[in-house]
Amino acid sequence: MISPKVPHVIYGGDYNPEQWPEEVWREDVRLMREANVNLVSVGIFSWAKLEPRPGEHDFGWLDRILDLLHDNGIMANLATATASPPPWLSVLHPESLPVTEDGTILYPGARQHYCPSSAAYKERAADLVGRMAGRYGDHPALAMWHVNNEYGCHVAECYCDASAVHFRGWLRDRYGDLETLNEAWGTAFWSQGYGDWGEILPPRSAPTFANPTQQLDFRRFSSDALLELYEMEKGILRGATPDVPITTNFMGFFKPVDYWKWAAREDVVSDDSYPDPADPEAHVRAAASRDLMRSLGGGDPWVLMEQTTVRVNWRRRNAPKRPGQMRLWSLQSVARGAEGIMFFQWRQSKAGAEKFHSAMVPHVEPKESRSWHEVKRLGEDLTKLDSLLGARGEARVAILLDWNNWWALELDSKPSMDVRMVAGSHSPDRPPYDAIYSFYKPLFEANVPVDFAHPEADLSSYGLVIAPNLYLVTDEAAENIKGFVREGGTLLMNFFSGISDENDHVRLGGYPAPFRELLGLRVEDFVPMSEGEENRIVAGDGAGYPCDTWADLIHPEGAETLARFASGFYADCTAVTRNAFGNGLAYYLGARPSGDYTDQLLRRLCREAGIEVNADAPPGVEVVRRWTGDASFLFVLNHNEEAVEVGLRGPAKDLLTGSEHERSLPLEPFGAAVLLEG
Amino acid sequence: MISPKVPHVIYGGDYNPEQWPEEVWREDVRLMREANVNLVSVGIFSWAKLEPRPGEHDFGWLDRILDLLHDNGIMANLATATASPPPWLSVLHPESLPVTEDGTILYPGARQHYCPSSAAYKERAADLVGRMAGRYGDHPALAMWHVNNEYGCHVAECYCDASAVHFRGWLRDRYGDLETLNEAWGTAFWSQGYGDWGEILPPRSAPTFANPTQQLDFRRFSSDALLELYEMEKGILRGATPDVPITTNFMGFFKPVDYWKWAAREDVVSDDSYPDPADPEAHVRAAASRDLMRSLGGGDPWVLMEQTTVRVNWRRRNAPKRPGQMRLWSLQSVARGAEGIMFFQWRQSKAGAEKFHSAMVPHVEPKESRSWHEVKRLGEDLTKLDSLLGARGEARVAILLDWNNWWALELDSKPSMDVRMVAGSHSPDRPPYDAIYSFYKPLFEANVPVDFAHPEADLSSYGLVIAPNLYLVTDEAAENIKGFVREGGTLLMNFFSGISDENDHVRLGGYPAPFRELLGLRVEDFVPMSEGEENRIVAGDGAGYPCDTWADLIHPEGAETLARFASGFYADCTAVTRNAFGNGLAYYLGARPSGDYTDQLLRRLCREAGIEVNADAPPGVEVVRRWTGDASFLFVLNHNEEAVEVGLRGPAKDLLTGSEHERSLPLEPFGAAVLLEG
Amino acid sequence: MISPKVPHVIYGGDYNPEQWPEEVWREDVRLMREANVNLVSVGIFSWAKLEPRPGEHDFGWLDRILDLLHDNGIMANLATATASPPPWLSVLHPESLPVTEDGTILYPGARQHYCPSSAAYKERAADLVGRMAGRYGDHPALAMWHVNNEYGCHVAECYCDASAVHFRGWLRDRYGDLETLNEAWGTAFWSQGYGDWGEILPPRSAPTFANPTQQLDFRRFSSDALLELYEMEKGILRGATPDVPITTNFMGFFKPVDYWKWAAREDVVSDDSYPDPADPEAHVRAAASRDLMRSLGGGDPWVLMEQTTVRVNWRRRNAPKRPGQMRLWSLQSVARGAEGIMFFQWRQSKAGAEKFHSAMVPHVEPKESRSWHEVKRLGEDLTKLDSLLGARGEARVAILLDWNNWWALELDSKPSMDVRMVAGSHSPDRPPYDAIYSFYKPLFEANVPVDFAHPEADLSSYGLVIAPNLYLVTDEAAENIKGFVREGGTLLMNFFSGISDENDHVRLGGYPAPFRELLGLRVEDFVPMSEGEENRIVAGDGAGYPCDTWADLIHPEGAETLARFASGFYADCTAVTRNAFGNGLAYYLGARPSGDYTDQLLRRLCREAGIEVNADAPPGVEVVRRWTGDASFLFVLNHNEEAVEVGLRGPAKDLLTGSEHERSLPLEPFGAAVLLEG
Numbered sequence A, B, C: 001m002i003s004p005k006v007p008h009v010i011y012g013g014d015y016n017p018e019q020w021p022e023e024v025w026r027e028d029v030r031l032m033r034e035a036n037v038n039l040v041s042v043g044i045f046s047w048a049k050l051e052p053r054p055g056e057h058d059f060g061w062l063d064r065i066l067d068l069l070h071d072n073g074i075m076a077n078l079a080t081a082t083a084s085p086p087p088w089l090s091v092l093h094p095e096s097l098p099v100t101e102d103g104t105i106l107y108p109g110a111r112q113h114y115c116p117s118s119a120a121y122k123e124r125a126a127d128l129v130g131r132m133a134g135r136y137g138d139h140p141a142l143a144m145w146h147v148n149n150e151y152g153c154h155v156a157e158c159y160c161d162a163s164a165v166h167f168r169g170w171l172r173d174r175y176g177d178l179e180t181l182n183e184a185w186g187t188a189f190w191s192q193g194y195g196d197w198g199e200i201l202p203p204r205s206a207p208t209f210a211n212p213t214q215q216l217d218f219r220r221f222s223s224d225a226l227l228e229l230y231e232m233e234k235g236i237l238r239g240a241t242p243d244v245p246i247t248t249n250f251m252g253f254f255k256p257v258d259y260w261k262w263a264a265r266e267d268v269v270s271d272d273s274y275p276d277p278a279d280p281e282a283h284v285r286a287a288a289s290r291d292l293m294r295s296l297g298g299g300d301p302w303v304l305m306e307q308t309t310v311r312v313n314w315r316r317r318n319a320p321k322r323p324g325q326m327r328l329w330s331l332q333s334v335a336r337g338a339e340g341i342m343f344f345q346w347r348q349s350k351a352g353a354e355k356f357h358s359a360m361v362p363h364v365e366p367k368e369s370r371s372w373h374e375v376k377r378l379g380e381d382l383t384k385l386d387s388l389l390g391a392r393g394e395a396r397v398a399i400l401l402d403w404n405n406w407w408a409l410e411l412d413s414k415p416s417m418d419v420r421m422v423a424g425s426h427s428p429d430r431p432p433y434d435a436i437y438s439f440y441k442p443l444f445e446a447n448v449p450v451d452f453a454h455p456e457a458d459l460s461s462y463g464l465v466i467a468p469n470l471y472l473v474t475d476e477a478a479e480n481i482k483g484f485v486r487e488g489g490t491l492l493m494n495f496f497s498g499i500s501d502e503n504d505h506v507r508l509g510g511y512p513a514p515f516r517e518l519l520g521l522r523v524e525d526f527v528p529m530s531e532g533e534e535n536r537i538v539a540g541d542g543a544g545y546p547c548d549t550w551a552d553l554i555h556p557e558g559a560e561t562l563a564r565f566a567s568g569f570y571a572d573c574t575a576v577t578r579n580a581f582g583n584g585l586a587y588y589l590g591a592r593p594s595g596d597y598t599d600q601l602l603r604r605l606c607r608e609a610g611i612e613v614n615a616d617a618p619p620g621v622e623v624v625r626r627w628t629g630d631a632s633f634l635f636v637l638n639h640n641e642e643a644v645e646v647g648l649r650g651p652a653k654d655l656l657t658g659s660e661h662e663r664s665l666p667l668e669p670f671g672a673a674v675l676l677e678g
Helices: A022-034 A060-071 A087-092 A119-136 A161-175 A178-185 A212-240 A259-263 A282-296 A325-335 A370-383 A403-409 A435-445 A475-486 A513-519 A595-608 B022-034 B060-071 B087-092 B119-136 B161-175 B178-185 B212-240 B259-263 B282-296 B325-335 B370-383 B403-409 B435-445 B475-486 B513-519 B595-608 C022-034 C060-071 C087-092 C119-136 C161-175 C178-185 C212-240 C259-263 C282-296 C325-335 C370-383 C403-409 C435-445 C475-486 C513-519 C595-608
Strands: A010-015 A039-042 A075-079 A142-146 A270-272 A302-306 A338-343 A397-400 A450-453 A464-467 A490-494 A521-528 A535-539 A544-556 A560-565 A574-581 A584-589 A591-593 A621-627 A632-638 A644-647 A652-654 A664-667 A672-677 B010-015 B039-042 B075-079 B142-146 B270-272 B302-306 B338-343 B397-400 B450-453 B464-467 B490-494 B521-528 B535-539 B544-556 B560-565 B574-581 B584-589 B591-593 B621-627 B632-638 B644-647 B652-654 B664-667 B672-677 C010-015 C039-042 C075-079 C142-146 C270-272 C302-306 C338-343 C397-400 C450-453 C464-467 C490-494 C521-528 C535-539 C544-556 C560-565 C574-581 C584-589 C591-593 C621-627 C632-638 C644-647 C652-654 C664-667 C672-677
Touching: A010 A302, A010 A370, A022 A060, A039 A060, A039 A142, A039 A338, A060 A075, A060 A119, A087 A119, A119 A212, A161 A178, A161 A212, A178 A212, A212 A259, A212 A403, A259 A282, A270 A282, A282 A302, A282 A325, A282 A435, A282 A450, A325 A338, A325 A370, A325 A621, A325 A632, A325 A672, A338 A370, A370 B521, A397 A435, A435 A450, A435 A595, A464 A475, A475 A490, A475 A513, A475 A574, A475 A584, A490 A513, A490 A595, A513 A521, A513 A574, A513 A584, A521 A574, A521 C370, A535 A574, A535 A591, A544 A560, A544 A574, A544 A595, A560 A591, A574 A591, A584 A591, A584 A595, A591 A595, A621 A644, A632 A644, A632 A664, A664 A672, B010 B302, B010 B370, B022 B060, B039 B060, B039 B142, B039 B338, B060 B075, B060 B119, B087 B119, B119 B212, B161 B178, B161 B212, B178 B212, B212 B259, B212 B403, B259 B282, B270 B282, B282 B302, B282 B325, B282 B435, B282 B450, B325 B338, B325 B370, B325 B621, B325 B632, B325 B672, B338 B370, B370 C521, B397 B435, B435 B450, B435 B595, B464 B475, B475 B490, B475 B513, B475 B574, B475 B584, B490 B513, B490 B595, B513 B521, B513 B574, B513 B584, B521 B574, B535 B574, B535 B591, B544 B560, B544 B574, B544 B595, B560 B591, B574 B591, B584 B591, B584 B595, B591 B595, B621 B644, B632 B644, B632 B664, B664 B672, C010 C302, C010 C370, C022 C060, C039 C060, C039 C142, C039 C338, C060 C075, C060 C119, C087 C119, C119 C212, C161 C178, C161 C212, C178 C212, C212 C259, C212 C403, C259 C282, C270 C282, C282 C302, C282 C325, C282 C435, C282 C450, C325 C338, C325 C370, C325 C621, C325 C632, C325 C672, C338 C370, C397 C435, C435 C450, C435 C595, C464 C475, C475 C490, C475 C513, C475 C574, C475 C584, C490 C513, C490 C595, C513 C521, C513 C574, C513 C584, C521 C574, C535 C574, C535 C591, C544 C560, C544 C574, C544 C595, C560 C591, C574 C591, C584 C591, C584 C595, C591 C595, C621 C644, C632 C644, C632 C664, C664 C672
Parallel strands: A010 A039, A010 A338, A039 A075, A075 A142, A270 A302, A302 A338, A397 A450, A397 A464, A464 A490, A490 A584, B010 B039, B010 B338, B039 B075, B075 B142, B270 B302, B302 B338, B397 B450, B397 B464, B464 B490, B490 B584, C010 C039, C010 C338, C039 C075, C075 C142, C270 C302, C302 C338, C397 C450, C397 C464, C464 C490, C490 C584
Antiparallel strands: A521 A544, A535 A544, A535 A560, A544 A591, A560 A574, A574 A584, A621 A632, A632 A672, A644 A664, A652 A672, B521 B544, B535 B544, B535 B560, B544 B591, B560 B574, B574 B584, B621 B632, B632 B672, B644 B664, B652 B672, C521 C544, C535 C544, C535 C560, C544 C591, C560 C574, C574 C584, C621 C632, C632 C672, C644 C664, C652 C672
């Protein structure tokens, strides 16, 4: 359960009443009740309203809103209002504005215009959080704290002088002395040796590629600098209200912030999720982010904190969700561990930068819009799912994900810049190779449940572990992975893994040094492929599969060859291997083959590891199971624009409609069912 | 008549004698007479020559030039020389340099390097203008004042601190108090509330989308800040020479400056026009800008102040006008209301950034170049057209154009950024959808005369009014348009119209709120289409037409459905409607169909509104008529590379050749005739 | 011979022992001996190691390295270590950091972060160079001085205030007084006249195109500012060690630096060469840069100072050299005049920005990598070539190249920006037209030896001179070229040549003014073609060839027409001409025809000029000859991925294998032979 104050599946959205006159508030609350809303996020961008001039506060309107909500049985996820400082802050403290890599100052006019290392911002934010906690800590409507908002979404790092000072302090903590830092950063290269801490800077615009470890540490520092802000607010809130759960909203696969570190410091994981409806695979990418959120929270329930009813406003062309798709993707979240479904935002703004972002209550008369009917239908659906609160799924496959590796892998000066970890949902372009997704997608299509795991985490519950481009690997992680295989696990690792240590120094001793024994091979060198260049790999049965992007020059040292390259100067060289290690098996993919090959390989590995592959569901139908102690819930989700008929293993009852189904379940286009099994 | 001092069709160009030794001047004047030049623009970039050091002036050379011109019967369009300050200004006043959105200072080395709000620039410019007016106000060569040059062409806005102060003053004038500004800007969104005027800034680089009303007001302010400069100069000139007409040169569909406001403050509208000869539709786009110029001046004659004889120098590849095309496009201007044809520039520079911009006198020996022969031929042609001075055309179709709407429509954060008002002639890329052009082109091809009109202007003389993407609409404009239809007019409006008010706040009450009754429908929501996505609309007769970019979800409330969408989740929904309102008809296009459909629709509307469609002329032949009290002139312009034969309704005499034509007129490739009818 | 201390073909690489513990050094030296290395470049990026804090020096490690090398018979190309200042320099002197055109400061973190005009940098660098010369001038390992490194590769110009002051001084030297500068820069245009030296600035970001002569002079100045740095170091070194040869490494066709001026001040020309193995014509482009290096040194031997064994790390995708290709391209360098083959770098870094740049000793165990075996093979090959030390080739064709023309041609505001001199090897995109390459490639394929020559150089040894787009030409160069033809030479000139003088002022008198008489024609005007636009030229025999990019409107004045344009408004106009002048012939190409036509034309011109075309070699086989007084060496280089058989004119012995070949030579894929002829 997300919050003891809301013993239901949560339903609601961001509520920004300060944009509207008070007569609208009463209509809001009436409509919330009509839609079965039970929680709203309040105050996220209210700082300027709460403190219109420095030290001059106005809480009256917020008092009235919280009372009104409480009077109507609606709880509040109360924000600390620190997400965007009022214009006066940067007039008083111009040095609080963020500065980009090339020295450009980012000014007020939008949002999030503060340097994460700004002392003035911290002091003023702490003061406001203290007042919020003091004033509303005992308010009966308070169900949860919403700290700040989307940390780092626009300003994930700052290159100003205050950030430089903060960075140096962080480095002192990490390295202790300059000699250790110089060694870690490899400053002997290009005459970069530091003789004094004061010489160290953020990786500002430089004549060419900046020191990679400097860049990597600056990413670590920047994530930690934001985390300090979160911890500061959390400390104040916890002190005042020890029992109120605290969250801050994540943004899926968001590169700048190490969510493993953050999630461990949250009571509840929450996520903002905006898949692009114009992307025919949007639901697959969405599923991956749902699984990430569940994994970040160790399997505990999480909240879909923001999504849109129909369209967003920040893409070049903002395609709408088609009828049913919003409900379908919401239920997908519940299937994958969410126990709360919320939206940005409750009532669509009539002014400002997001006025064309759809909302639960649209610009037009609600009852004349399909989106309001869908909002009400979903609200009603969720009231029928209280019985699955606390239900959990089980994944026997894990994909390893470490932000440190992600950062290091995507730094410049690599053999090929085409090798990317994740094409984030906020990224406008989708590079051709996306390490995580190329393994996630076949598993999704086979309806195999997947967790994401940190490479140093306990992997013993998994049968199959996949390590996509684990370029940077710590000693601990390397040992952990070897231990997993030694104890009987199956590992699938691919090219450019095990290459560097935590300082991004190449691990000598033959690539991939920490895994040579585990994999039973050595890699002599890499062959990055040009744009449009293709090769093929040929499997033992003679079948060939196109491959591109990269080839490893593999020399087996005990490993069995599963496929070989077909052409090039490395024709007939080994491309894919399998090696027995301890009680387990280690597979290695020294190429980037087409989806077909990866699909077959993963199905084979699942079979070998005793992991069920659900091949029965029609294409485009997602099937996910969750259990409580005494019940099993089967989510059947039709991502097709056409109706489908899905076969069942036994009779089951659809909790949403109340219908009983014997052998098969009919689903409308974009339809969904939650079956109580057995 | 443009100027009482030149009772002829004006012919000439920018004359920059300061680039040449005095012996060349005499050759210049001889050639001008040979080419029938009667007016030249002098001094546009002469500030540094006139005031080489602060306060140290040298007018002698200009005295000599003006005397020389006068002695040869050539009049001067005398510039105020303020278009580009000398280098010393920014040494004395570094704060006078313009600053871009991201803080980059723009330095001297090119031209127009001044902040429009710079006090130092204003003071120095006013001093110079005063001296020019004092010294030359009575010079017999003075026929017209040319204020500054192409206001805003390179620096249309400045983000410096002085601009911020100026902007605040402008906002105070507009809003009176901060509360009104906060309401107008919707600052309740994203915690942007201002508590003090001093907190307000230009929309400098920010972490994400800046406040749209801040952006919109900054565009309004920036246009007005330039207008203040113009008004300052005009005031000085008017005081000194009340009878000398004053102009400043426009640049066609130039987005940064609201030419409606400007034209009302000019004695003569003048335009710089550089269609790209590599564009096969260049003559259509050119025609639109000619019509705009005539419309800006309320139908009064205007001057084509700048064009090139052959090539420009600022595109990546500068295609030449083919033989005849320069004359053809010049006569097109006369056909559409111009009474002056001028060039940049008289003599092609041998040094500097525009030395490869063609001119009336080329680098090579004039008599060995085709361009000089074309210059002479055109000069001779124009001497034969004095009889049409004062002739006017008549347009019964108006396309609505409001810079406020243009600015608002193209701000960020819209449902689709593909919806653009105009692809300006100075813009390097041509977006796929261009609102004005998609309606203008079919009318041009049907030889239907078109005016441009402000949405608040008197529309009573028109039979058909077209409102392309009138997204932002004031109450006055909405009433005006409704009144036009009520009184019997025909309106064609398209999608994403009537959406926001003058503060860019969404008009609630169901889209498009101010026009629901007029159109007899409501729009539930918008469907922006992806790149490459297509649908079709199917008309009543079953014919289908591709459409893309956008679909409206229309619910007729009285309107008749003329076409429906063919597919998508909104298949069979209404796409095009017609509604009787008062004595008139209102059509609505909720899609962006192919040109075919728009073409047929417009021909139908013209027929219904009793507007003549000239379907007789061969393809590529433009036909335009102008009248004086007692004569009718028919321009027949062949934009084809091949000769054509054009049928005539009756005998007519070609003023250019003196030939009489009975039933048909033969035209050479790129040929033109001006027929005296009847 | 490159250095008297190394009387052999030089073999080695950059050696950066400071990146490794001392135990690795001994292994390094052992492997160097194994690979026949005889020279290594030491200390290039060692400043921070040699002077870790201002004024605090540590030379001990370098003493030990040089002793160790000497003890093992390996000589040092000792760097002055000034290529990248330590971080402390910019803490002490923030004004020493370079500033870009738009005001962005470039910070430490990478390399080369100094303003070339910085007094602080100069003073500190001079101090270090003095210490190096003093300490190591007598060291027995010292064979050559390596000044700085790749001057200008990342920071070729600086726009800071100190650079402005330096630029003004340079301009004073060039022009003497302001009036001359104003005339040279054409400041009468756009009101740019300077009244005081202090008003002059580098061409910083401006509202639009900056003054072209200002831009051109700033390029000249920037090249000279770097040259001043080189001269400063050279002066110190020469004073201390008059007999040690001095070099600094060039970068092929590197636009920012005028290598003609530089090479004249070097004892040995050396080059860094990184052709892209993904480019199927990489070996042709490489050959051109080899020929440039030989030409820069007046035919003297030069050193290939840097290349990679397999891959670089700075392209988006870094394709590997295929087996044999590194040896092949190395021997190509020797064939074209190199007497030293070196690499960046000896041992592949494990940290820093270039850790994925391949090296002689790879990350993996050397004996397990093909690259080490190739390194050893090449080292052994080179030991067999000492007999050709001092051998020279002979070219009877010269391509004219002047950096001043290159700079001027590629400035903005031209008729077409598609006309480019060179697509440099460091440039990421390859424009469609590349003036030098379009003539070089057919000659390479015909195995015709080619020199590059300055347009003012003595051309009397050549039979054919090619002047690709000699847009800017001095009076001296024009006279020189005319003299060459008058004395019997054959000239091939193409469009947009002879257009401007050294100040980039258009030469009046009809294009191309200085060459009208020589070519027997005048050009009326230019026709830049649009993207995708094509025409054809038709030769006298009726054969047609596609052409694009540009057409000249030619009027022959005595010249014979060889081909005409097929279509367009200039159909049937002359496109290619031939004119007898004095005792020679001048051809003019007023178009950009396909390679076929250029190929045929060049073969014809060679035949007429009595220059041998080697049409016997199979496609993809490069044949180059060098002679000493008593021996002739024939390099046969197979750039095909397949084996070939190459016919011989007589028996010859392969110096590399010792085999005798009678009539034909078999070559493996990417194979090479060096035949001792006769």
